Amino acid sequence: MFGRVRAWGSGHRRLVDGLAIAPLLLLCALALPAYTGSMSPGGRALGIPGYVLLSAALLVPLIWRRARPVQMFAVIALVCFGQWLAGVQPIPANLAVFVAMYGVAARCALRWAVAAGAVVELGLILALVRWEVAVQPIAVISGSFFVLSPWIAGIYANTRRRYLESLEERAERAERERDQQARIATAAERARIARELHDVVAHNVSVMIVQADGAGFAIGTDPEQARQALQTISRTGRQALAEMRRLVGMLRQDGQEEDYAPQPGVAQLDDLVAQVRRSGMAVEFSVGGTPIDLPEGEQLVIYRVVQEALTNTLKHGGPGARARVEMTYSGREVLLQVTDDGRGAAAPRSIDGHGLIGMRERVAMYDGSVRASPVPGGGFQVNVRLPVSRAA
Incomplete structure (x- = not known):
């Protein structure tokens, strides 16, 4: 069942990425009344259209967090910076910057992860300077912890994903090498047996054929020569049989002498x-x-x-x-x-x-x-x- 779900998710990644931001959309919807009619210190409130547009600008890029994590993070960070310049108070959709940072840390090289973490930390400090009456060290420390948690989780996810990919690659390579070794071993064994059979059989059988032809021509005119040819055939046959026995003994791995019992069935x-x-x-x-x-x-x-x-x-x-x-x-x-x-x-x-x-x-x-x-x-x-x- 999990395999089917994973296969379906792989074929509909954009839809899955869109559904993943549903909790943030729900949070933004629930917080709509509180953020459209009030004003925080140092900031100004948004109307409903401005709140919806800003939330969309922050959340919609998350759909591409796996396909283009760096570009997605850059867009969200720029929107947050523009929001800071305009003096617009933070809204729940600003949490998207942490999701974007996690995506960069989980899918990109370490240098990009460090850069994303530094940008988010700088943005946190800027937000504290503007919207806090007096920046307290405890606020900076707690905010930094809130930044480091998803950043470290993303680094861990990235490391684990690369580790699993290396294991899969190693398993595939081992399987290919095993199949290749099996083919090489089979081909080498066949080639060795073919060489041995050729060396053992070809010469002796050729001699026997020549001697048999000679005996066939000489049997009527020179019986003595035919008798010598038959003796040569007999001697060569025994020699070929001995060589074949030697070959079978060489192919055996247990080192025992060849026995002549009937083959098992x-x-x-x-x-x-x-x-x-x-x-x-x-x-x-x-x-x-x-x-x-x-x-x-x-x-x-x-x-x-x-x-x-x-x-x-x-x-x-x-x-x-x-x-x-x-x-x-x-x-x-x-x-x-x-x-x-x-x-x-x-x-x-x-x-x-x-x-x-x-x-x-x-x-x-x-x-x-x-x-x-x-x-x-x-x-x-x-x-x-x-x-x-x-x-x-």
């Missing part, structure tokens, strides 16, 4: 959940819909997404965090939701973590989508939509 989700439970975190796992046989690639994607989401909960969820994994077979797609009740947006994020990036890339290979975001009130949620391939 949907059937191993129960084991994964049990493993996380043994680590001390409570996890609920449910499957809905009618299960279907999925290709191994899609099963591996589902397993890795659940594994990464639960790992993030263990890392960032905090003590006592609980997780819930829901997998639903829905027609031609599989819906996956992993939710936890941990720290959510308050959890510290690692600047070099690429788990969510890898998760999105795995799902994107099968034309799926991933949405990962903090949950209002605490926690984090990962939603995955994975279309079922025709092979299923």
Whole structure:
């Protein structure tokens, strides 16, 4: 609701600024009888037309106090000075000069705020000299306090506004840098894998192709040469396989040797959940819909997404965090939701973590989508939509 009010106010600033001076208008209206038929010491009374015109000259410029604060203050100060020269007694609308000073202090540089405060203080002294029979120190001190209060409030508002703007700018810059770092990391990882694959595969496969062509031509006329070519193909294939294993081992981050167990799939989700439970975190796992046989690639994607989401909960969820994994077979797609009740947006994020990036890339290979975001009130949620391939 407050967001709507703020948005409406941003779109109707002139109207909001006009409504803000309504209390002063009401005060001027209530004081109209007292200031049109009496005379103060050293001053002369105003008629109703003069009172209305002077009040309008002092209050109407306040409408531009946010758009043009310096010009608005200058107009009101000049009107007050003209009123002093003419010997017209102060009226409630003269309070506009304090509102104008606050606007300058709240929206302009410090030098303009100091200048506005000095002008108002000088005007106060001039008013005391003219309309006070004897200027008492206590009157000057109390009047100066009345000037300093809105001036200090304006300085504080200005400082706080600039601080909030700097925080917003810093947050936007951090978000841009984070996205840029993620793109750089993704591009660098892809480039490194592409280089490694090219170095490992291109030469060996080229040799195997050449040897296979040679064996095909020589198999009828020179069996010995064909046999040597097949031996070269076998040796080169083994070498390429060893290089590929080395590449996979280099890409692994845990430093363990590569094992040759089958890739995990949907059937191993129960084991994964049990493993996380043994680590001390409570996890609920449910499957809905009618299960279907999925290709191994899609099963591996589902397993890795659940594994990464639960790992993030263990890392960032905090003590006592609980997780819930829901997998639903829905027609031609599989819906996956992993939710936890941990720290959510308050959890510290690692600047070099690429788990969510890898998760999105795995799902994107099968034309799926991933949405990962903090949950209002605490926690984090990962939603995955994975279309079922025709092979299923």
